[in-house]
Amino acid sequence: MNIAIRDRPLKLLWLEALKRRLSEEDPDFSYYHERLRRVDAGFAGERKVDREWLELVSPYTFFVMHNLILMNSAQHSHQLDTLFICTNFMLVIEIKNISGRLDFDDITHQCIRTKPDGTVEGFPNAITQTLRHLQFLKVISQNYSLPIEGAVIISNPSTIIAGHPKTIPIFHVSGLQKHLHSLFKKYSQAILSDKQLTQFVQQLLNRHQPSKTPAPLDPSRFRQGVLCPNCQYKSQMHYARGIWICSRCHYASEEIFAEALQDYRYLVRSTITNKQLREFFNIHSSDAANRILKKFQFPFTGSYKNRVYHLPENLVEYMRPFFRSS
Ligand SMILES: [Zn+2]
Structure with a gap:
């Protein structure tokens, strides 16, 4: 098995540095504070899911990559939270650490979170995001004809997953092992040799675009x-x-x-x-x-x-x- 270690994302390090230095009187202080909170929660959620890979018993050779950032032909980025790839199939995983009740609207493509106090907030829809990644991966993996699956994992165990379309499975982190085993069964035939798999993984890593720090703020602000x-x-x-x-x-x-x-x-x-x-x-x-x-x-x-x-x-x-x- 080849499991990458997830690094703290650059955006998180940048926001942490900013938190130490941005004046509380700054008009954007609460905006950055909230962004830090979200990115930090996202990272914590991803780390929680990462632990699951260590316990995985896979019948096939596999790789797990995190935060893979790939550019499509329109120069738009695809940031894959986790990509599991084995000789028989690949699985794109979008990880969300959002508490409360989540409703995924199939028509508006919105994800709506309702907090216990009734506050309603919109989030990017993880299902739509995953479908977009699947389309793109299909294009770039054409030469390998490896089946591609997607899943959305909710890392907060108390989150209630309410309405959601059936296009992409969505489940709590505790369901990951079971889901993988069902995929091992579904795709019992190896498509790639170990050598081809390593080659494909290397190609993906070569395409990876490390993230850049956000646009600098005027230093007089911190x-x-x-x-x-x-x-x-x-x-x-x-x-x-x-x-x-x-x-x-x-x-x-x-x-x-x-x-x-x-x-x-x-x-x-x-x-x-x-x-x-x-x-x-x-x-x-x-x-x-x-x-x-x-x-x-x-x-x-x-x-x-x-x-x-x-x-x-x-x-x-x-x-x-x-x-x-x-
Ligand atoms: Zn002091």
Whole structure:
């Protein structure tokens, strides 16, 4: 079995960075707060479903891919929450972590959630989304003629699945194993050899388009500097001899800089110069800024004076070994 590990989506990391820094007075504060809540819930739901794969006993060789983003010929993206693919068939899974009562309207193609207090809200219809993915996969897998199935999984066990069309099965996460076993029975004939399967999976992975960070906000809208986690990121920390100290509660940390620089990477840009470092993090001396940039051995381009440092992905992890205490 080959089961990929689901990474925290870039959108979630971006929203988390923004949450630490966006001022509560910002007109879009509650909008981003709500988006973070939804994306975070979505990710938690997906992780819950992911655990099921570890328990799967499959009679066929299989792969499980998460968050596969593929572009169709019109350059519109298909984001597949999970794609299960084995030698006999493939299964596209759309995962929803929505609480309350869900009604899927076949005519309006809307998904309506009713909360216990009676509040009604609209959500993108997972069934329509899945049908769209199935159409697309049919086109790109033509050479392999592998049967394609779809399913919508509700990851919140207390959600009530009310009205829904019969086009695509929709069930709770607890029903996944049973559903897979029914598909193993339905498609008992292998279409692909193990080698062809691996080849097809590789083709899909080659087509994968990593997601991009949302359009940057004007940096004047969020708090700059290294912010104190002890003060809910509301007060600034000052740099003194390699250590950051909170001006309000005097909490001191060396490593907190990694998180702050990661916020910078998500919210501002993925490169930094000596001047930009001083401005954003409120460091007075150019020499001190230089020492910081050198210490972490960031890759750079440009000559000494105009040097541009490139901040690696997974910055917090990248920077960890460079701290004194580690
Ligand atoms: Zn503090």
